[in-house]
Amino acid sequence: MEVSTEKRQFVEHLQAFRNILGESFVFTDEESLNNYAHDETENLHFLPDIVLKPRTAEELAATMKICNAHKIPVTPRGAGTGLSGGALPHLGGVLVSFERMNSIDIDERNLQVTVEPGVITEVLQNAVKEKGLFYPPDPSSRGSCFIGGNVAENSGGPKAVKYGVVKDYVLNLQVVLPTGEIIWTGANVLKNSTGYNLTQLMVGSEGTLGLVTKIVLKLLPHPTYELLMLVPFNNLEKAGEAVSAIFRAGFTPSALELVEINALKIVSSFVDSTVVPVTDDMEAHLIIEVDGNNMDVLMQEMEAIAELLTQFDCGEIFFADDAQQKAELWKLRRRVAEAVKLDGYTIEEDTVVPRAALPALIRGVKELGKTHHFKVVCYGHAGDGNLHIRIKKEGNIYSLNNPNVIPALRALFELVKKLGGTISGEHGIGLIQKEYMGIMFEDMQLELMRGIKRTFDPNNILNSGKIFDQK
Ligand SMILES: Cc1cc2nc3c(=O)[nH]c(=O)nc-3n(C[C@H](O)[C@H](O)[C@H](O)COP(=O)(O)OP(=O)(O)OC[C@H]3O[C@@H](n4cnc5c(N)ncnc54)[C@H](O)[C@@H]3O)c2cc1C
Structure with missing residues (x-):
C-alpha cells in the first residue's frame, strides 16, 4: 500500500523531534494526547498530534525550526489551569509541555x-x-x-x-x-x-x-505578619461600595476579596467547612488582609478598617486568630472557582472595572441574569475591581458559538465597557473570548496587534487563533 505524503511527512517530523529530544520525550500515544487535550476552560477538548517535552531552550529552538519550516501549528502549555482556552491545541499539531524545565x-x-x-x-x-x-x-x-x-x-x-x-x-x-x-x-x-x-x-x-x-x-x-478578617454584609452592593471606601480612607490591604453568599455556601459544603457561619440575612463577605512588619500598626489598621465598615451595613466581623483559621479562610476563597463550577456555574468571566464602579457592575450583572435567564454568582479580587462572574444556564455546556450564551455574554461585556472596564483582568482572551475583542477595540488597535504577531511569527504557527484571528 502506498503511504500518503502527509503520513510520510508526519513520520519524518516525528523522527526529527526524537533525534532532538530523545525517544522518551516525544509522545503520540492516545493517553498522552488526551492528557493535553483540555485545560480548565469549560468542557472544551482538542487533541494535539504530538506532545513534546523539551529540557532546554536549545532543544526547543531546534524543534521550532522544523515546525516553522513545515508550518506545523504549535501550542505552548503550562499546567493547563487556564480559564480562557489558551493552552488548547485547537488546530492539532505540536503541543509543547514545559514540565521538564523546572529549575x-x-x-x-x-x-x-x-x-x-x-x-x-x-x-x-x-x-x-x-x-x-x-x-x-x-x-x-x-x-x-x-x-x-x-x-x-x-x-x-x-x-x-x-x-x-x-x-x-x-x-x-x-x-x-x-x-x-x-x-x-x-x-x-x-x-x-x-x-x-x-x-x-x-x-x-x-x-x-x-x-x-x-x-x-x-x-x-517577606513581610513578617499578616492579619485577616472576614466581614459579612447584609447587602451585596454595599459590600461593593465598602471596597472603594477602604482605599479612599488611606488603607492598602494586602488582599481584599469578595465572595457572594451563594458561592460561600457552595464552597463551604464542597470543602466541608463550618468556619464561616452562613446566615440567610447576609448577601456577601469581604475577606480583608493587611501585612507588614509591625504588629501594633497592623492591629490599629485592622481596627480602623473595621470601624469604617460599620457605615456599610456590615454584620459581626470574624477575626482569624491563628494560622489554622487563616488557612481555613483562604482555603474557602481559593476553592470557590472549583466548587461553583462543579455546581453547574460552568461559564466564568473575568470582568474588571474601576473600583468605584463595582456596585454598578454587580447591579448590572444581576439585572442581566434576569433578562437573559441565567443564574449568576460573583466573587473575586474586589480590591482591584476584578470580579469573576460565574453563570449557570440550564442544560448549557459552553461551546464556542452557543447561541444561548453569546447574547448574554455580549451584553455583559458591553456593560463592563460602559463602566470603563475591560473583559479580562487576569485570565486572558485565549480561544473563548476572542469573539468579544471587537467590543473593546476598534479595527485599528486589532490591526496593530496583528502586525506585532506577524513580526514575531511570520508563518502564524504559534498559538494561532488565540486572542484574535490573523487575517
Ligand atoms: C481554580 C482556579 C483558580 C484560579 N485563580 C486564578 C487567580 O486567582 N488569578 C489568575 O490570574 N488566574 C487564576 N486562574 C487561572 C490560571 O490558573 C492562570 O491563568 C495561570 O497563569 C495559568 O497557568 P498554567 O501554567 O496552568 O498555564 P496554561 O493554562 O497551561 O497556559 C496558559 C497560557 O500560557 C501559555 N503558556 C504556558 N506556558 C508558556 C510558556 N512557557 N511560554 C509561552 N506561553 C506559555 C499557553 O499557551 C496558554 O496560552 C485560576 C484557575 C483555576 C483553575
Whole structure:
C-alpha cells in the first residue's frame, strides 16, 4: 500500500523531534494526547498530534525550526489551569509541555530569581520564602499552575491589590521565537529605558509571540505578619461600595476579596467547612488582609478598617486568630472557582472595572441574569475591581458559538465597557473570548496587534487563533 505524503511527512517530523529530544520525550500515544487535550476552560477538548517535552531552550529552538519550516501549528502549555482556552491545541499539531524545565536559581544579593517556566508557582514562592524573600503574585491556582503560564497570562491573584501582578515582577525573559531563534528580551535590572520594552510585550501575550524558557523575577523581603478578617454584609452592593471606601480612607490591604453568599455556601459544603457561619440575612463577605512588619500598626489598621465598615451595613466581623483559621479562610476563597463550577456555574468571566464602579457592575450583572435567564454568582479580587462572574444556564455546556450564551455574554461585556472596564483582568482572551475583542477595540488597535504577531511569527504557527484571528 502506498503511504500518503502527509503520513510520510508526519513520520519524518516525528523522527526529527526524537533525534532532538530523545525517544522518551516525544509522545503520540492516545493517553498522552488526551492528557493535553483540555485545560480548565469549560468542557472544551482538542487533541494535539504530538506532545513534546523539551529540557532546554536549545532543544526547543531546534524543534521550532522544523515546525516553522513545515508550518506545523504549535501550542505552548503550562499546567493547563487556564480559564480562557489558551493552552488548547485547537488546530492539532505540536503541543509543547514545559514540565521538564523546572529549575530555580535564587540571587540573594540582588533579590532576584531566575526560574524556568515549568516551576509550580507555590513551589517558587516557598523556595524564595526559605531565604526570607517574597514573590507576591499568587493566583488561587498557585498550588498547580506554572510560572510560565502566569507570565503568559500576566496573572494576578489576591495579593495583586497591594503588590501588583506578574508584569510588575518580570525583569527579563529568555524566549524561543516561533522561527527558532533564542533571545533575551531585556536585562536583569530594576530600571530599563533601552528601546521598546520587549519583556512587557511578551508578558500577557498568551503564548502567541514566543515560548518563554527562562524568567528573571524581582523579589521583595517577606513581610513578617499578616492579619485577616472576614466581614459579612447584609447587602451585596454595599459590600461593593465598602471596597472603594477602604482605599479612599488611606488603607492598602494586602488582599481584599469578595465572595457572594451563594458561592460561600457552595464552597463551604464542597470543602466541608463550618468556619464561616452562613446566615440567610447576609448577601456577601469581604475577606480583608493587611501585612507588614509591625504588629501594633497592623492591629490599629485592622481596627480602623473595621470601624469604617460599620457605615456599610456590615454584620459581626470574624477575626482569624491563628494560622489554622487563616488557612481555613483562604482555603474557602481559593476553592470557590472549583466548587461553583462543579455546581453547574460552568461559564466564568473575568470582568474588571474601576473600583468605584463595582456596585454598578454587580447591579448590572444581576439585572442581566434576569433578562437573559441565567443564574449568576460573583466573587473575586474586589480590591482591584476584578470580579469573576460565574453563570449557570440550564442544560448549557459552553461551546464556542452557543447561541444561548453569546447574547448574554455580549451584553455583559458591553456593560463592563460602559463602566470603563475591560473583559479580562487576569485570565486572558485565549480561544473563548476572542469573539468579544471587537467590543473593546476598534479595527485599528486589532490591526496593530496583528502586525506585532506577524513580526514575531511570520508563518502564524504559534498559538494561532488565540486572542484574535490573523487575517
Ligand atoms: C481554580 C482556579 C483558580 C484560579 N485563580 C486564578 C487567580 O486567582 N488569578 C489568575 O490570574 N488566574 C487564576 N486562574 C487561572 C490560571 O490558573 C492562570 O491563568 C495561570 O497563569 C495559568 O497557568 P498554567 O501554567 O496552568 O498555564 P496554561 O493554562 O497551561 O497556559 C496558559 C497560557 O500560557 C501559555 N503558556 C504556558 N506556558 C508558556 C510558556 N512557557 N511560554 C509561552 N506561553 C506559555 C499557553 O499557551 C496558554 O496560552 C485560576 C484557575 C483555576 C483553575
